[in-house]
Amino acid sequence: MLKRNVLLLTTALSLGLTAPLAAQDTETADAQTEDQKVEMIDVTGDTVVATVNGEDITMAHLVAARVSLPEQFQQLPDDVLLPGIVEQLIQQAVLGQAMGELSHRAEIRLENQRRELAANDKVEEVIAGAVTDEALQAAYDAEYADAEPTQEFSAAHILVETEDKAKELIEELDGGADFAELAKEHSTGPSGPGGGELGWFSAGMMVKPFEDAVMGMEPGSVSAPVQTQFGWHVIKLNETRMKGAPTLDEVRSELTIKVENDAVEAALKALLDAAKIDRIELESIDPAALRDMTLLDQ
Template sequence: MKKPAGFLVAAVFAVFSLPLAAQDAPDAGTVLARVGGTEITLGHAIALRAALPDQFQAVPNETLFPAIVEQLIEQELLNQNHADALTLRERITLENEARNFIANAALMGVAAEAATDESVQIAYDAFVAEFGQGEPTTEYNAAHILVRTEEEIQAVVTELESGREFADVAREFSLDGSSAAGGDLGWFGEGVMIEPFEQAVLALEPGEVSDPVETRFGWHVILLNETRAASVPTLEMVRDDLEAQIQREATRAHLEGLREAADIDNRSDAVDPTYLGRSDLLDE
């Protein structure tokens, strides 16, 4: 027996008039589709969307959502149909990819846990203490003019000898990105610049201009503005380096701990290394 139309309208109205808070919000486990007995969830869709190439990142979610769900459905159809038909090469490749993914996830987790604000501060304090115990170092503030050929650098020298300001000549002639700032390179320490350039800087007194210097980038003339004793870099200046050091040490310690606790039987010495190139062994 058909229900009265008025009852259906009232029921629909009652459902949609519920407060939003009473409705369950989707989560990663929300099922978007089923393929046989396999569920495709919102979590699967979110992960696939995040892994799309850069050119898709600006595409609205409203456009991507149905396409992503369809892609996941088709992938699962192919997975169910073909999983048992993988070749030896494909099975081994899949095992390697899964192993690599899990290993990277493990190391990223260890690294993230290790590089805390507290551990970075401890590393920075140790860095500052070591810095203070080292030999005093000098920093240099310089500007340069870079051109391609020896003829061009002679023209630059002529301009400077005529009394023109170094910055003005740099803006007119220099090919370097610093030309807009009059050739200004800011402050730098030893070991930062390539050797011919650095040696020329070290030979200058503040206010002096070098003779032409040739490097692999071209020909330079260099103005040494001033020098100063190197100061301890701030935490923010070295934070990235400290975090990377902490993460390297933490992941290495984690791996060493796993090795010590594991039963590893490495028998590779018994196999001729030339077999590593025998990809034909993967052909069934």
């Protein structure tokens, strides 16, 4: 269905652009007089943009159609989308009118789409009232009130295939070679081009042999060769720090998502608990029936 809608819109965009392009070939904007310019109107959702055999297509229909467009069309400028969507809806109207009554298959799909749209509206309603300053503060307190400061490490490494190669690099470093330059030249890891820098990390973020080596080092020191499943590492510990809980503003985005999700889950649970739901035993249904398209016509 999506592919067919994309085809309709692509055709509609072509139709919508044909007239302006042809006009540009015969007449320039400079030649356009004031009388030829179309007067702008005040638009409402009920503004009728086209009527197909008595069936109105309104601005509200256009807006709803734009929201549901595939991503590749969302990026098009509005002056291209407007005529294209109008033509798409006109095409859909004439095709639908030619079909007459909806088929049983279409009715089933329409019921599912109505449930989906109504559910989405309810979720948006719940979310709209969920995120308040008080809710965000409560979520922050619950998440971080008892957070202890954690030690973080800033390190760089050179990853090579053999222990002997790692030892050679350590000898070069002892002789005054620059760690970052050796990493750029020899490291097989993705951090090599950046001089081996790994940024800040805390306990549990690195594989254990690597983490154990870092935790036993002093800032500014270079490790002996360290073996992990990725190969052999030469590690330089740049510095350490104790990092406390983030500020509310630093985690506002993730807390907003949490508050929204918690609100939706709570609302859904309440609705499910209050609903009368009868189910059959799914074990009595062959799961392969999900792929039986003929069931849509029965």
